[in-house]
Amino acid sequence: MTATLRPAAERRASIPMRFVSAALRLTPTKRHYTSLEWMRSQYLQRVYPTPAALTRVLRRRCTVEDYEVDGVRTLTLRPRSGASTRHIIYTHGGTYINELVSPHWWIIAALIKATGATVTVPLYRLAPEHTFREAYDYLASVYQLVLRTTRADDVVLAGDSAGGGLAVGQALHLAGLGLPRPGRLILFSPWLDITGTNPNIPQYDRADPMLAVPGAVEAGKWWAGREDPQHQLLSPVFATPAALAKLPPVSIYQGSADICMADAIAFEKLLLDVGHGVEFHQYPGAFHVFVGLPWLPESRAVFKNVRRVA
Structure with missing residues (x-):
């Protein structure tokens, strides 16, 4: 089954979405990403960052296991009530260089509320101190640990931004290792x-x-x-048709005010070309990883849909 779910052309971003987008333009984030000098000064000689603390809401709603896999900190959150059989492995975004921040916990909380799933959060090691090779070895170990208690069909690989690319890369890597295919990919x-x-x-x-x-x-x-930056585990848009055909069904949630939209459209086309199951939900005027603010009307629509597919 394939589905491209694009809102009607006349739809506009919600008023809250437009308000937040205007506020984001007042921050220095885009200017910083334009300056290589700033990037290098901030990241090449830094103190390695610490992820945001788990929210009180999640600690109240879930039991929390905090442990190490291959020497890397990993957390598993299990709903205290209303749990389903689903297990989501959630990889956070941050252009592979930034730590997990509070909005990532808000996304995870919304996922648990929507699906009743257990969520494992692998705190993979970041660049520039580390590279993708280390991450994929670690993530394969995390996946195999999850498979001890969960059927592969009940495992969802999910993530936002770089974490979304990492979720696709995981699925490609797991297929290459001959491991069972997870049930779905959910990409923000x-x-x-x-x-x-x-x-x-x-x-x-x-x-x-x-x-x-x-x-x-x-x-x-x-x-x-x-x-090579075109390696399929770094840039899945360059994966071969044979590799793409081995992916689980894919759900993409993407805003139009986001430079990642261009590659999301290209990726959807690649999946459709190999006859792959994909749902592509587009949100006019929505900024990058808008689901990090779960109270936005567009975000509520996303998690309502996630409840259906996951």
Whole structure:
């Protein structure tokens, strides 16, 4: 089954979405991602960051296991009531260089509320100190640990931004290892091409209040290490048709005011070309990872849909 679910052309962003987008334009984030000098000064000689603390809401709603897999901190949150058989492995975004922040916990809380799923959060090691090779070995270990208690069909790989790209990469990597295929991919504003070469990016860059290509590409190079940035585990838009055909069903939730839109559209086309099951939900005027604010009307619509597919 394939479905491209695009809102009617006359629909506009909600008033809250437009308000937050205007506020984001007043922050320095986009300017920072435009400046390679700023990026290098901030990240190449830094103190390695610490993830945001778990919220009180999640501690109240879930039992929390905090442990290590392959020496890397990992958390599993299990709903105290209303639990389903689903188990979501959620990889956070941050252009592979930034730690998990509070809005990621808000996304995870919304996922648990919508689905009743147990959620495992792998705190994979970040660039520039580390590269993708370390992350994939670790994530494969996390997946195999989850499979001890959960059927593969009940496992969902999910993530936002870079974490969305990492979720796709995980599925490709797991297939390469001959491990059972997870049940679904859920991708929020996924970053699917670290090269930044899609010719359609500029039309979205003008509307994007947060991101810019130069800084993102620089972060991608750090994450790649010495590998080709077009490697399918770094940029899934370059995966072969045979590899794409092995992916589980995919759900993409993407805003139009986001430079990642261009590659999400390209990825959808690649999946459709191989006859793959994909749902692509587009939200006019929505900024990058808008689901990090779960109270937005568009975000509520996303999690309502996630309840159906997951």
